[in-house]
Amino acid sequence: MSLPVPVVWSTDCLRHEPVDEVWLGVPGPGTEVPDRALVLRAALEAAGAPVLDARPHDDTILRTVHDPRLVDHLAGIWAEWDQAGLPADYGRNRVVPYLFPTEGLLAGLPLRVPPAVHARAGLFCYDTMTLVGPGSWAAIRGAVDAALTAADLVSSGARLAYALCRPPGHHVTRGAYGGSCYLNNAAVAAEALRAAGPAQVAVLDIDAHHGNGTQMIFYERPDVWYGSVHVDPGAGWFPHYAGYPDERGRGPGDGFNRNLPLAPGTGDDGWLAAVDLLCAEARELRPDVLVVSLGLDAAAEDPESPLQVTAAGYREAGRRIAALAPAVFIQEGGYHLPTLGPLAVAALDGAAAAIP
Numbered sequence: 001m002s003l004p005v006p007v008v009w010s011t012d013c014l015r016h017e018p019v020d021e022v023w024l025g026v027p028g029p030g031t032e033v034p035d036r037a038l039v040l041r042a043a044l045e046a047a048g049a050p051v052l053d054a055r056p057h058d059d060t061i062l063r064t065v066h067d068p069r070l071v072d073h074l075a076g077i078w079a080e081w082d083q084a085g086l087p088a089d090y091g092r093n094r095v096v097p098y099l100f101p102t103e104g105l106l107a108g109l110p111l112r113v114p115p116a117v118h119a120r121a122g123l124f125c126y127d128t129m130t131l132v133g134p135g136s137w138a139a140i141r142g143a144v145d146a147a148l149t150a151a152d153l154v155s156s157g158a159r160l161a162y163a164l165c166r167p168p169g170h171h172v173t174r175g176a177y178g179g180s181c182y183l184n185n186a187a188v189a190a191e192a193l194r195a196a197g198p199a200q201v202a203v204l205d206i207d208a209h210h211g212n213g214t215q216m217i218f219y220e221r222p223d224v225w226y227g228s229v230h231v232d233p234g235a236g237w238f239p240h241y242a243g244y245p246d247e248r249g250r251g252p253g254d255g256f257n258r259n260l261p262l263a264p265g266t267g268d269d270g271w272l273a274a275v276d277l278l279c280a281e282a283r284e285l286r287p288d289v290l291v292v293s294l295g296l297d298a299a300a301e302d303p304e305s306p307l308q309v310t311a312a313g314y315r316e317a318g319r320r321i322a323a324l325a326p327a328v329f330i331q332e333g334g335y336h337l338p339t340l341g342p343l344a345v346a347a348l349d350g351a352a353a354a355i356p
């Protein structure tokens with residue numbers, strides 16, 4: 001077997017070790033672990049895919065997509081946490097916010113930047129599950145470089161490319177991170193594709209969870225359409241506050257956002273029917289290029305979602321999506337280590353089968 005899809009990755013992506021995630025106030029084993037990247041890489045390499053190292057890119061696109069203060073915060077927060085003695089003196093070995101300066105707290109007061117690093121931990125983070133440690137920044141930035149390198153390949157004429165991004169990114173808005181994500185790799189790839197010339201980009205997000213970050217980054221823009229199929233956030237699933245069907249975009253972006261929430265328990269038939277609806281809507285835009293947020297957590301075996309998609313379902317989704325236009329696939333979620341590799345191979349093999 002020879003999978004004709006270039007796989008871009010960075011060894012730096014192994015350096016983020018969340019250790020724990022704090023969910024409902026209690027630390028538990030982290031789900032977004034380094035072995036995810038190793039398992040994916042090994043399976044894709046065994047399937048014959050060429051593996052390329054991510055090429056370093058400057059921050060131009062990254063700081064267009066994200067508030068530069070978020071980027072600077074992530075780059076420096078671990079060192080400040082460490083220097084404040086929080087690991088050595090208090091046993092706090094990861095950055096976890098305990099206070100969030102919400103609109104309700106501020107009630108009109110200006111948003112100050114407090115000197116205490118433990119207070120600032122909540123400035124750009126919206127949950128307690130997305131921990132920062134010593135190697136996190138290298139991995140976060142390596143994932144962005146992988147996405148940018150894959151986008152370069154497609155901008156230069158490749159029909160398909162896959163970025164093995166870890167940590168994932170689709171939950172990150174312009175100015176806030178969470179959901180095991182730190183910088184929005186898919187949004188950065190979409191912006192890079194636009195900067196290279198193509199007028200119309202479509203993002204198709206098939207992670208089990210709604211990509212609230214990507215949606216909001218492009219919410220007021222018609223040039224980057226966003227469509228997602230995901231488990232219904234109203235049925236109790238992350239990200240809870242976004243991903244509903246009436247979120248259709250705003251201003252010039254009105255009509256350029258599409259959410260298709262699915263009931264827990266939905267399997268291949270219902271999921272692929274929704275993927276088809278997304279594809280039909282995207283096709284009407286005649287997109288020059290696609291970004292695919294490839295989460296593998298809709299799989300039946302996955303512990304983080306109640307969707308029941310099979311590897312055959314992922315293969316079919318890859319085929320139907322890649323038939324639309326050249327595509328940059330970006331790795332998002334997917335947490336069941338024994339099946340992660342076969343699922344990724346299925347999705348990309350399906351995508352390759354769509355190319356004549």
Ligand code: SP5
Nearest residue numbers: 023168179180209238332333334
């Ligand atoms: C990128 C991505 O798929 N992010 C999804 C993050 C959703 N995580 C929700 C976690 C909810 C609680 N998890 C309990 C884990 C028990 N092992």
Ligand code: ZN
Nearest residue numbers: 207208209333
């Ligand atoms: Zn997910």
